[in-house]
Amino acid sequence: MLLASMMATLIALQAAPSAPNSSPMTESPAMTMARANRSRMKVAPSFRSGPDPDVPAAAQAAGEFGKVTISGIIGVDGHFSEAKVAVSSRSTLLDTTALAIANSTVFDPAKDENGAPLAISAQMPVEFSNAKTPGKGGGVLRYRCDQFARDYDWWFRTWPTGNHDDFYLLVLGFSTIAKARDRNGALDINKFASVNRDFESRWKSAVEACRAAPDRLFIDVFQPEGKLMRGMADK
8 A cells, every 4th residue: 555655656756747736936945946847856855764644533424535646845854845735535534644654754855967966846746545454455455334435425515426436436437447348358449438427326325225234344245346345355
């Protein structure tokens, strides 16, 4: 989980020349310099050490999860400064935890063409998931119905219709690929747009089914995808 999170971090560090919601008129001199330094960067920062993005117990109990993007400066010492929430998870607890994680993470700093360290502006995504936990199967083999129902009750209350989280999209993608095969097992691109038109309604029905049977597992309720996911996770 940590490795995947850090890989996403490094992609964001390279792809984010500026942080959102900030203005050159109001930013600090250090941030102005850090933005300018990006044009001199030849080697991007790389993760050295830091805490896992574990979901706090209170957030998990409330069904809160999602992604936070932290913006700031990665200095020549490899530490974040001026860290702030650039994109919120819409959970105050998760946003606060993400800030703490960013401030505790250490990078090998960016370097210029001569190998000298640079302070640069950067963004760091921190994903909190109740479904993706360490261990065999990536957590899906242990994702209980009671947690799934809490998670998506919170998600549907908090986010506008049509906004989907990474786990939803992961299962949708897996389902679409599995269903869009012809009898020989080859992918039929023409089926992609139609095979999962009912996915959203089935997802919401699974929330209701899980609310009624909290001790079951998500993969035992959400079928036929659950059977396929179990088979993949068991390999």
